[in-house]
Amino acid sequence: MIKHSPYALGATLYMPATRPDILDMVSGEKIQGLRSLVLCLEDAVAATDVQQALNNLQHLLEAIEARGGRPSGGPILFIRPRDSRMAALLNEWPLMRHVDGFVVPKLCLSNLCEWQQAVTCDDLMLMPTLETPEVFDPGAMVELRSALLEHLPGRIIALRIGGNDLMGSLGLRRSPMMTLYSTPMGYVIPMLCGIMGSAGFALTAPVFEQLNAPQLLEQELALDIAHGLVGKTAIHPGQIAVIHRALQVSLEDFNSARQIQSDTAPAVFKFNDAMCEPATHGKWAQMIIERAHWQGVSPEMTRSIDPFWRQPAMG
Numbered sequence: 200m201i202k203h204s205p206y207a208l209g210a211t212l213y214m215p216a217t218r219p220d221i222l223d224m225v226s227g228e229k230i231q232g233l234r235s236l237v238l239c240l241e242d243a244v245a246a247t248d249v250q251q252a253l254n255n256l257q258h259l260l261e262a263i264e265a266r267g268g269r270p271s272g273g274p275i276l277f278i279r280p281r282d283s284r285m286a287a288l289l290n291e292w293p294l295m296r297h298v299d300g301f302v303v304p305k306l307c308l309s310n311l312c313e314w315q316q317a318v319t320c321d322d323l324m325l326m327p328t329l330e331t332p333e334v335f336d337p338g339a340m341v342e343l344r345s346a347l348l349e350h351l352p353g354r355i356i357a358l359r360i361g362g363n364d365l366m367g368s369l370g371l372r373r374s375p376m377m378t379l380y381s382t383p384m385g386y387v388i389p390m391l392c393g394i395m396g397s398a399g400f401a402l403t404a405p406v407f408e409q410l411n412a413p414q415l416l417e418q419e420l421a422l423d424i425a426h427g428l429v430g431k432t433a434i435h436p437g438q439i440a441v442i443h444r445a446l447q448v449s450l451e452d453f454n455s456a457r458q459i460q461s462d463t464a465p466a467v468f469k470f471n472d473a474m475c476e477p478a479t480h481g482k483w484a485q486m487i488i489e490r491a492h493w494q495g496v497s498p499e500m501t502r503s504i505d506p507f508w509r510q511p512a513m514g
Contacts, residue, residue, distance in 0.1 A: 201324055202299060203275055205357040205401035206493040208430035209234035210442035213406075215243035216252040216278075222262050227273035230436050232443065235275040240285065241304050249281065260294035269297055277302050277326060283310060287317035300324030300356065305364075307331045308343050315350050325354045326403075330361025332368045334387060340394045348398060357429060358395055360388060362405025375409050378419040392426050404431040413441060420445035429490070447497035448490050456484035456491075 214224065216238040223229040224236055238259075244252045256278070263269055269276065278295075279302040280286040286301055303314050306327035318325065327347075333339040347355065362384050366372060373382055380388065384405065395402060404423040407416045420442060423431060431442050448456075451471050458470050459477050467476050477484075 201353060201356055202322070203324070203356060204489060204493055205403075205429045206446075206490045207234060207275060208357060208403060209446060209494065210433040210439040211235040211237060211277075211403065211430055212274075212433045212436065212439065213237045213239055213243065213279075216240050216256050217244055217248050219255075221255070221259050225259065225263065225273060225276055226266075226270055230439065232439060233274045233436075234443075235277070235430070237277045237279050237302050239279040239302075241279050241281045244281075256289075257292075257294075260292070260297055263297045264294055275299050277324075279304060283313040283317040286314065290318050290320055290323070295320065296322065298323065300326060302359065303327040305331050305361075306343075307333050308339065308346055311343070311346050311350060318354075321354075324356045325351060326356055326359055328359040328361045328364075329391065330359075330364035332365075334365055334391070335383075337390055337394060340391065344394055344398050344400075347400070355400060357401040357403050358391070359403050359432070360384075360391060360405050360428075363408065365405075373408070375412060376415075378415060378422060379405055379407075380419070380422045388426055388428075392428070396427055401429045402427070404428040406432040406434050407438065408434060410435055410437070416441055417445060427486070443494065444497070446490065446494040448487055448494065450496055450498045452487050453491050453496045456487035459484035460488065 210233075212230070212233060212235070214221065214236070220229060221238060224233070227233060238256065240249065240252050240256070276297075276299050278289060278298055280289060281304070289295055289301075300323045301318055303325055306314065306329065314325070333343075362379050365384065365387060366382060369383060371382065373379055379385070391402060404420075407419055409415060416438065420431065424445065430446070433439050433442060455470050455473070455475060458464060458468075459475050459480050464475075464477050466478070467474060469475070
């Protein structure tokens with residue numbers, strides 16, 4: 200059951216479940232403004248440390264229980280199991296009621312039913328990651344879309360695009376001088392937005408792995424938003440504020456959306472020097488209003504943004 204809007208995710212911070220300070224993270228005491236958090240038991244944890252990570256997670260849940268639950272202002276909390284067998288184990292833990300859902304690693308058509316059988320608790324949302332070589336095949340993604348709609352209706356808050364794993368499957372790594380949209384991801388991301396987005400699935404943007412390139416991150420975020428992506432994975436707390444600023448809605452877009460959604464809006468009208476057509480732009484307006492509700496409105500975000508950022512990505 201979806202308990203949160205995908206627009207509430209914002210910058211999703213990943214951290215290994217072995218860390219000793221995860222209670223402070225989960226309670227929102229350590230990183231101000233953190234809106235969603237994933238405790239990873241998969242790639243971020245060595246095989247030799249898995250039991251330690253599970254023990255640490257158990258202690259975390261016990262500490263949350265002792266506090267009477269998580270604070271209402273804390274981040275949305277996800278667990279990333281190593282596989283469906285671990286998910287099935289965690290699904291049976293009574294204290295998993297303090298967790299919002301699972302990130303499903305490496306979801307594909309062949310393992311979807313395993314995950315469906317593993318996570319039987321309806322209160323646990325799912326955030327599958329699309330990161331296997333099948334993602335490059337539009338036909339496979341159409342099949343996966345149909346299977347998700349059939350087997351996991353109402354369970355998926357968003358689909359994650361695993362950019363680094365997808366690049367790795369090609370033996371590539373992004374250049375620190377360009378955005379992901381100048382790589383093969385410039386084909387994958389629009390394709391997934393079309394196939395999955397047209398079925399109503401929200402998608403979140405791949406991680407930006409450069410830690411000292413804020414302008415490039417801003418460029419990539421502008422392209423993420425232009426493709427309709429609702430959030431972005433963060434690998435460092437320093438990226439969170441940048442991502443959240445980018446996710447804010449410009450005052451111009453917010454006012455346009457309100458005009459389009461007005462009960463008295465004509466069939467076609469001019470606003471902000473652009474044609475507005477509620478029949479065509481209604482869904483856009485609805486998404487802008489929802490994003491503004493969760494991420495806010497920034498008067499400074501006007502259409503004076505560098506036009507280069509508004510160009511379509513090259514395949």
